[in-house]
Amino acid sequence: MIKTVELSEEVIAAIVRRAFPDAQVNECRRFGGEYGNLNYDLRLRNPTMEVVLRVYRQESTGRGSRGPQKETHVLRIVTPETGVPTPRVLLFDDSGTLVPEPVALHARLPGGPLAEVLAQMDEGDQETVGYEMGRYLAKLHSIPLERFGEFFVDDPLSDVSEKAYTWQRVRDWLEVCAERDLLESEAASALERVFAQTGRLTRPMACFVHGDFETGNVVVEAGAGGYHVTGVLDFQRSQGWSPEWDAARLANQVFDSYPALAKGFLDGYADAAGLPADFWERLRLYRLAVALDSLVEAGPEEVDLWQGQVLRLLEEVEKVSGRAT
Numbered sequence: 001m002i003k004t005v006e007l008s009e010e011v012i013a014a015i016v017r018r019a020f021p022d023a024q025v026n027e028c029r030r031f032g033g034e035y036g037n038l039n040y041d042l043r044l045r046n047p048t049m050e051v052v053l054r055v056y057r058q059e060s061t062g063r064g065s066r067g068p069q070k071e072t073h074v075l076r077i078v079t080p081e082t083g084v085p086t087p088r089v090l091l092f093d094d095s096g097t098l099v100p101e102p103v104a105l106h107a108r109l110p111g112g113p114l115a116e117v118l119a120q121m122d123e124g125d126q127e128t129v130g131y132e133m134g135r136y137l138a139k140l141h142s143i144p145l146e147r148f149g150e151f152f153v154d155d156p157l158s159d160v161s162e163k164a165y166t167w168q169r170v171r172d173w174l175e176v177c178a179e180r181d182l183l184e185s186e187a188a189s190a191l192e193r194v195f196a197q198t199g200r201l202t203r204p205m206a207c208f209v210h211g212d213f214e215t216g217n218v219v220v221e222a223g224a225g226g227y228h229v230t231g232v233l234d235f236q237r238s239q240g241w242s243p244e245w246d247a248a249r250l251a252n253q254v255f256d257s258y259p260a261l262a263k264g265f266l267d268g269y270a271d272a273a274g275l276p277a278d279f280w281e282r283l284r285l286y287r288l289a290v291a292l293d294s295l296v297e298a299g300p301e302e303v304d305l306w307q308g309q310v311l312r313l314l315e316e317v318e319k320v321s322g323r324a325t
Contacts, residue, residue, distance in 0.1 A: 006038050007038070007040070007099070011098055015053060015091070015105070019091035023047065024046055025043070026045050027042065028040055028043075028053075037055060037056050038053075038055040038057065039052055040052065040055075042105075050108035052087065052105070053103065054106060056102045056236075066152060067237070068104070068236065069152070070236060071234070072104060073152065074238055075087060075088070075106070081143065083139060084136045085231040086235075087106035087107055087109055087233065089104060092104045111220050111222075111231075113217070113218070114129065114218040121227060124260075126261040127261065127263055128227065129227050129228070130258075130266075131265065131268035132264075133218055133264075133268065134267065134270070134272065135272045136232060137243075137247070138268070140232075141208065141243045142273065144208075145205070145207060146160070147159060148161070148164075149239060149240055150239050151239060151240050157169060158240075163198070163202065169289070170195045171192075173292045173296045174292075177295065177296065183307065190318065191310075191314060194285070195285070198321075200281050203242045206242070207243060208238060209241045209243070209245050210235060211245070211246070212237045215250075215253065217233045243273075244282045247265075248283055251287055281321070284313070284317050284320065288310070291313050295310055
């Protein structure tokens with residue numbers, strides 16, 4: 001018997017038959033981990049295969065970026081261009097005829113989210129996985145883009161200047177913080193000074209960034225030689241920016257708690273693409289920007305956490321740079 005949480009058996013079967021007219025769904029369960037979209041593991045017969053049914057929730061798609069359509073476009077080109085393993089798109093349907101939301105069927109990558117097993121991994125496996133993550137992310141970043149900002153839709157903030165684009169994004173986040181009373185005025189003014197005065201944001205050209213590179217979107221599998229990365233998921237928030245935007249999101253999430261993963265990641269990235277001489281100064285700035293973004297997007301139960309993160313990182317940036325980054 002098929003057991004689902006949000007969709008009926010009939011709807012799931014109808015979606016699958018759009019891709020495979022003679023298929024039968026033998027098993028269905030919610031995909032492990034916490035995601036903004038609904039993800040179901042399906043085991044099919046005729047053909048015999050495992051697939052993921054992805055139902056895109058509107059609130060998870062990002063700021064006017066047509067996230068489901070963008071992700072489908074990206075998944076069809078990333079692996080051929082970079083060699084980074086990603087799910088193969090078997091079906092994408094945004095017609096709204098079966099369910100109101102866009103839906104997709106993706107080939108199932110082996111393994112599960114890194115977030116579910118990271119705490120149980122030994123340091124050797126953490127370093128190995130981190131190294132592979134760093135190399136894969138560097139390959140994603142090898143795709144050049146002409147402008148900083150959205151590449152799939154018109155973006156009013158898009159700019160050829162890294163500093164101009166980043167500064168405008170920070171200003172938008174600070175406006176939201178003021179509207180919601182998320183930061184004291186003194187902290188907001190300090191953040192404005194940091195990004196207005198910085199001389200570090202001088203990258204000459206944008207690159208493709210994942211936009212949500214965190215442990216829930218990295219798939220790993222345990223083998224005879226330990227854990228290895230089998231793929232990268234969720235490209236709805238991909239855009240043009242700088243490599244540190246992705247690295248900072250990962251750093252804010254896990255680097256402090258898992259130094260072996262951090263070491264492996266930095267080694268892998270450096271081996272694949274190198275690191276700029278001012279990498280650590282730039283990473284501090286981007287960690288602060290990511291924390292501010294996370295504060296704006298946080299639910300009520302996470303506001304205190306991200307307020308503290310913003311203030312801690314702000315103090316660190318000011319201490320290291322003397323407010324002259």
